[in-house]
Amino acid sequence: MKRLVLTRREIPTRGGQPVAFLFGLAFALLVGAILMQVSGDPAIDVYQRMWERSLGSTDTWSVTFNRAVPLALAGLAVSIAATMGLWNIGAEGQILFGATAATLVGRLFPDWPGPVLITAMLIAAVIGGALWALGPGLAKAELGVSEIITTLMLTEVAIRLITYLEQGPWKDPEGFGFPNVTARPPQAELGDLWDRTHIGVLLALAVIGAFAWFINRSVWGYELRIAGSSRQTAAYAGISMRRKVLGVLLLSGAVAGFAGGIELTGTAVRLNAQISNGYGFSGIIVAALALMRPSAIPVVALAFGAVQVGGQSIQTSLGVSPAVSTILQALILFGAIGAAVFSNYRVVALDRQVSVA
Amino acid sequence: MTTPAVELDGIWKRFPGVIANSGANLTVRPGTVHAVLGENGAGKTTLMNCLAGVYRPDEGAIRIDGREVRFSSPADAIEAGVGMVHQEFRLVPTFTVAQNVVLGAAPGIVNRTRIDAEVAALAERFGFRAEPERPVWQLSMGERQRVEILKALWRDARILILDEPTAVLTPQEAQELGAVLRRMVAEGRSVIFISHKLDEVTAFCDEATVLRGGSTVAASVEVASVDAAELARLMVGDVDAPPVNRRDTAAGDIVLSVRDLRAIDTRGVTALDGVSLDVRSGEILGIAGVAGNGQRALTDAIAGLQRTVAGTVEIAGTDITSAPPRARHRAGLAYVPEDRLGVGLAPKLPITENAIMREYRALRRGPLLSWSTARTFCDGLVRRFEVKVGRVEAPMASLSGGNLQRLLLGRELSGEPRVVVASQPTRGLDVAGVRAIQQLLVAQRDQGTAVLMVSEDLDELLALADRIVVMVEGRIVGEFDARTTSRAEIGEAMIGSRRADA
Numbered sequence: 001m002k003r004l005v006l007t008r009r010e011i012p013t014r015g016g017q018p019v020a021f022l023f024g025l026a027f028a029l030l031v032g033a034i035l036m037q038v039s040g041d042p043a044i045d046v047y048q049r050m051w052e053r054s055l056g057s058t059d060t061w062s063v064t065f066n067r068a069v070p071l072a073l074a075g076l077a078v079s080i081a082a083t084m085g086l087w088n089i090g091a092e093g094q095i096l097f098g099a100t101a102a103t104l105v106g107r108l109f110p111d112w113p114g115p116v117l118i119t120a121m122l123i124a125a126v127i128g129g130a131l132w133a134l135g136p137g138l139a140k141a142e143l144g145v146s147e148i149i150t151t152l153m154l155t156e157v158a159i160r161l162i163t164y165l166e167q168g169p170w171k172d173p174e175g176f177g178f179p180n181v182t183a184r185p186p187q188a189e190l191g192d193l194w195d196r197t198h199i200g201v202l203l204a205l206a207v208i209g210a211f212a213w214f215i216n217r218s219v220w221g222y223e224l225r226i227a228g229s230s231r232q233t234a235a236y237a238g239i240s241m242r243r244k245v246l247g248v249l250l251l252s253g254a255v256a257g258f259a260g261g262i263e264l265t266g267t268a269v270r271l272n273a274q275i276s277n278g279y280g281f282s283g284i285i286v287a288a289l290a291l292m293r294p295s296a297i298p299v300v301a302l303a304f305g306a307v308q309v310g311g312q313s314i315q316t317s318l319g320v321s322p323a324v325s326t327i328l329q330a331l332i333l334f335g336a337i338g339a340a341v342f343s344n345y346r347v348v349a350l351d352r353q354v355s356v357a
Numbered sequence: 358m359t360t361p362a363v364e365l366d367g368i369w370k371r372f373p374g375v376i377a378n379s380g381a382n383l384t385v386r387p388g389t390v391h392a393v394l395g396e397n398g399a400g401k402t403t404l405m406n407c408l409a410g411v412y413r414p415d416e417g418a419i420r421i422d423g424r425e426v427r428f429s430s431p432a433d434a435i436e437a438g439v440g441m442v443h444q445e446f447r448l449v450p451t452f453t454v455a456q457n458v459v460l461g462a463a464p465g466i467v468n469r470t471r472i473d474a475e476v477a478a479l480a481e482r483f484g485f486r487a488e489p490e491r492p493v494w495q496l497s498m499g500e501r502q503r504v505e506i507l508k509a510l511w512r513d514a515r516i517l518i519l520d521e522p523t524a525v526l527t528p529q530e531a532q533e534l535g536a537v538l539r540r541m542v543a544e545g546r547s548v549i550f551i552s553h554k555l556d557e558v559t560a561f562c563d564e565a566t567v568l569r570g571g572s573t574v575a576a577s578v579e580v581a582s583v584d585a586a587e588l589a590r591l592m593v594g595d596v597d598a599p600p601v602n603r604r605d606t607a608a609g610d611i612v613l614s615v616r617d618l619r620a621i622d623t624r625g626v627t628a629l630d631g632v633s634l635d636v637r638s639g640e641i642l643g644i645a646g647v648a649g650n651g652q653r654a655l656t657d658a659i660a661g662l663q664r665t666v667a668g669t670v671e672i673a674g675t676d677i678t679s680a681p682p683r684a685r686h687r688a689g690l691a692y693v694p695e696d697r698l699g700v701g702l703a704p705k706l707p708i709t710e711n712a713i714m715r716e717y718r719a720l721r722r723g724p725l726l727s728w729s730t731a732r733t734f735c736d737g738l739v740r741r742f743e744v745k746v747g748r749v750e751a752p753m754a755s756l757s758g759g760n761l762q763r764l765l766l767g768r769e770l771s772g773e774p775r776v777v778v779a780s781q782p783t784r785g786l787d788v789a790g791v792r793a794i795q796q797l798l799v800a801q802r803d804q805g806t807a808v809l810m811v812s813e814d815l816d817e818l819l820a821l822a823d824r825i826v827v828m829v830e831g832r833i834v835g836e837f838d839a840r841t842t843s844r845a846e847i848g849e850a851m852i853g854s855r856r857a858d859a
Contacts, residue, residue: 217725222710222717229703235662236692236700237714238683 017291017340024289024336025303031335032328041320049317050310050325060309062196066267068305069200070095070276072297073259074283076208079292081147081252083215084228084244090136090151091256092280094129096158096273098257099264100165101128103271106184107170114187121188122203122261129257130250132158137249141242147249155280162273170271183270190266200262205298207258212294224248256280282308285333304329360423362387362547363408363439363516368417370403377403378414379571383549385516385564390538390548392558392580394592395568396788401551402444404568405518408549409441410434421516440509441518446501448493455489458507479510483540498525498648506537517541518549523557524813527647528848535561553592555585567591608823609638610673612689612807613659613776618668620654620831628654629665630831636776636807641798643822643839644811645847651831652811653695656780659809660692661685662700673775686715689775693766693782695811701765704754708746709735711753712768742767743793759790766797777801780811795821815844827851 033043054064074091081088088094102121109117136150165171165181172182190198215221227234227244234241259279268275286304290296311325363385370378378400385391395401406412408419410428419426421437428434431441448457455476459467473489480487485503493501502522509517523531538548538561550562558565559580565588567575575591613636620629628651636642646652657663659670661682669678672688680688694700702711709728712735713720720727720734735749744763746756753761762782769777779798783791799821802808812818818825822839827850835850 217728219717219721219724219726222726225706225710226703226714229706230699232662232696232700233703233714235682236660236694238681238686 017296020336020339020342021289021300021303021332023339024332024334027335027339028328028331031331032324035327036320036324041318041324046314046318046320046324049314050307053313053317054306054310059195062194064302064305064309065197065201067309068298068301069198069204069266070259070263070279071282071286071304071308072204072208072301073255073262074279075286075290075297075301076211076283076294077252077256077259077280078283078287079290079294079297080211080255081248082287082292083224084248086140086245086248086252087148088133088151088249088252088256089148089284090132090153090155090280091252091259091283092276092278093151093155093158094132094253094256095260095263095276095280096155096162097132098125098129098260099268099271099275100158100162100260101125101131101257102261102264103170103181103184106188107182110185112185114189117185117188118190118265121184121265122258125257125261125264126254127257129260130254132257133249133253137246137253140249141245151249159273162271166272172270181271184264184268188265190262198266200266203262204259207255208294208297211255215294220247256283282329285329289333289336304332307332359387361385361420362422363549364418364420364423365404365408366418366420368404368407368414368419370400370407370412370414376571378407380417380573381568381571382573382576383566384577385547385549386577387547388542388545389563390542390550390561391577392562392565393549393551393568394553394555394558394565394588396553396592399568399592400571401568402520405441405520405549405551408434408516409439409518411441435512435514438513438515439518440512440514440516442502442505442509442520442522444520444524446498446505448501448504450494451492453490453492454487454496454504454507457493457504458489458511460508462512476507476511480507483510483537485537499527499530502526502534503537510541514546516547516549518551520551521553522550523552523554525648527851528845531557555588558588559585608640609805611635612638612673613778613809614669614671615655615659616669616671618655618658618665618670620658620663620665622654628663628831629658629668631668632828632831632833633668634809634826634833636809638775638807639802639805640823641802641808641810641821643818643825644809644828645815645818645825645851646813646828647851648813650828652828653780654831655828656692656694656778656809656811659685659778660690660694662694686772689773691769691772691774691777693762693769693777693779695780695784697761697765698754702753702761705752708739708749708751708753708756708764712738712749712764715768715772738764738767738771741771742797757787757790759786759793762786762790762794766794770797770801774801774806776807776809778809781813782810783817784813791817815847818847819844 029047036043036046053060055061074095077091078088102125105121105124106117109120112120132154133151136147136154139145139150140147166179170181172180190200192198193201215224223239224244226237227239227241231241260276263275264271282304286297286300290300307328308325311322311328314320314324315322361384363383365381365383368378368381381400381404383393383404393401403412407414410431410433413429421439426437449460452460455473458476459472476489477487485507487503487507493504502525522534526534541548552558562580564577565580566573566577567588569592615632615634618629618632622628632655634642644652654663658665661680665678669676671677672690675688677685677688698704709731713731716734717726720730732749738744739746742763744760744767746760756764766782777798782798783794786794798808798810810822819839825837825839825842825847826833827835827847829851837847
């Protein structure tokens with residue numbers, strides 16, 4: 001009689017991660033199909049519709065690309081912190097505060113010409129995101145307070161802040177009493193590359209590329225890698241852990257804030273608490289699936305964007321719950337993590353142990 | 358002839374790029390202590406891990422009491438009566454001795470008083486001193502080892518493997534261990550004793566099997582009938598190791614001066630209790646002591662990685678007591694830490710990035726690093742210190758232990774240091790690696806550098822050092838002239854005050 005045993009590979013298989021990701025995708029589609037059939041929805045139709053409405057036709061590419069932008073930037077934000085072993089769980093809050101800061105600039109200078117105003121708003125978003133990460137950064141660097149808790153909790157604060165602005169100081173006077181923030185100046189809208197795909201796609205790719213280059217080539221990036229290796233190695237090399245922790249969380253927040261600015265000027269017309277749409281959290285999954293490598297983030301973000309956009313369409317056209325999309329996203333992660341085991345372990349069939357006693 | 362307790366027949370075990378065992382054989386008679394001898398890297402530990410179910414051999418057969426077995430986990434091996442005490446102990450520090458002993462093999466509901474009594478009875482049967490209710494973190498390394506042995510006996514191991522058990526023991530503790538082993542074999546159990554120290558083998562063991570380069574070169578030699586020199590020749594092969602050069606240079610001025618240094622470790626326990634020492638230019642000061650008596654705290658404190666509460670450290674007259682690590686390095690300090698991969702290197706990063714860890718600030722081009730200069734610097738180190746590397750872009754951890762240490766020491770020496778502090782610089786290296794590192798340190802001494810060297814290997818200290826001081830419980834308890842002292846004298850000092858409060 002044989003039994004199967006997992007044995008650790010001394011060296012992980014090369015190229016295991018892309019395979020694991022594809023496996024995760026296939027696994028998710030299969031399990032998702034079973035779930036849909038069980039609950040009485042036509043899985044094939046649903047998948048067909050999801051494909052058509054995300055990547056299957058040129059009309060819908062724009063929506064998917066635009067969706068991938070904040071996912072990729074949030075993923076980048078998470079991966080920056082992870083280079084040093086830090087978890088920025090609160091990219092969501094930094095996105096929101098970034099958008100809030102951009103809105104403030106829009107309110108202060110409503111008459112500036114479009115390009116100038118957009119630039120100012122995006123800079124404000126970057127600063128806003130960094131500011132939202134400043135507290136957690138200082139607390140972590142100086143007192144050792146877990147950044148996981150602080151960044152996550154500040155997300156709630158950002159949501160409440162926006163709710164307050166909606167109902168109080170920034171309430172739209174022409175909003176028929178609805179608690180809405182006044183719409184941003186109409187000229188502060190990102191131009192389109194083609195169809196409705198906005199320039200944010202290029203900006204996101206540029207930011208990711210610049211970041212990857214900077215981390216690889218700069219003294220700062222080198223120190224970051226050493227500090228990420230171990231606290232003691234950093235001390236040995238004379239690298240100040242405190243300054244690195246603060247710097248990396250500020251940068252992570254800045255990138256997330258930038259995503260907020262892009263959302264406000266790209267796809268939204270006004271600030272609200274839904275503008276971040278869970279991108280900060282999805283970004284954690286994107287970063288994890290990309291193994292924290294900036295180069296892999298755009299691809300993973302695009303795949304996730306497609307699942308999200310496709311998932312929304314099935315509700316309107318087929319009456320299937322949009323939770324299908326959420327379930328699929330989770331299944332992709334499970335499948336990919338499960339499959340990644342096989343790049344680190346191999347399966348061996350063994351004879352049953354001969355009993356000795 | 359009786360059926361052997363253990364038979365390993367033609368064991369092969371390959372790892373990527375390394376063949377650890379190539380057709381190794383071992384036969385152990387029941388009721389004997391059997392030594393497995395060999396240099397570092399001879400394949401002793403791998404072979405034993407195959408027997409203990411940690412690894413699965415690629416080829417070959419394992420027979421226990423004449424019956425063939427295949428283990429897929431240590432649990433299988435334990436079930437078959439094979440227990441192993443690894444070099445790194447696997448204990449839960451916050452649990453008591455008794456809790457650790459029964460962990461995973463407790464009889465139903467754990468009744469603490471009953472377990473304590475049973476563990477105490479077991480210990481007594483084999484002549485251990487054991488306090489079942491003490492938490493493990495309070496124990497010395499020697500005491501922890503006894504807990505590991507008790508764990509195996511609790512699971513009724515009839516074959517006990519001890520991997521270099523005396524490495525963490527004082528000579529006196531080693532004697533006690535020998536007595537425990539005799540009691541075990543008297544009950545018909547078998548003990549496999551891995552070692553590379555001949556004197557222990559002749560003292561404790563009945564038979565010896567010698568491994569070299571992954572295969573058996575002498576099987577089941579009767580220890581009583583064989584000459585120690587013959588065993589040594591079998592172990593190292595025909596190339597005999599030339600003794601490391603010692604030159605009678607006159608020591609110069611004091612370069613490193615430590616005065617009344619005190620430090621408290623992370624658990625709040627006193628790690629350094631008023632250490633004072635001087636190292637002069639052109640001398641090697643050796644620090645001997647059983648592991649965990651403050652050696653690491655001392656070297657870390659000198660390097661600026663351990664906070665001190667009192668005392669001073671000076672390099673060439675400059676007070677560096679509160680200077681950050683980088684300022685100490687600039688003052689002329691080179692440091693080879695005990696934990697190479699966790700402190701001195703970044704194992705997952707490329708070799709180049711590890712090579713420039715001390716010098717990268719000189720490679721700045723604005724905010725960027727000049728990678729071409731970094732590469733040249735790394736290539737220079739690799740050539741000068743004869744580091745065997747494939748690609749310098751490969752992760753540091755892909756290097757073998759000896760090459761890793763050559764690069765680390767080379768990087769430290771390339772800054773023309775005035776003081777070299779080296780902690781366990783040759784531990785775990787193969788013969789060639791040990792010799793290369795020792796020669797580099799001696800060459801530094803001959804150039805007039807002050808060298809402070811911590812080692813648990815007394816023979817190494819006796820061969821290399823000019824003076825030897827002994828540390829016990831964060832204090833220096835004795836100083837010896839390496840030329841005139843004996844192992845026994847130093848061993849006596851190493852257990853010094855520890856014996857007094859036992």
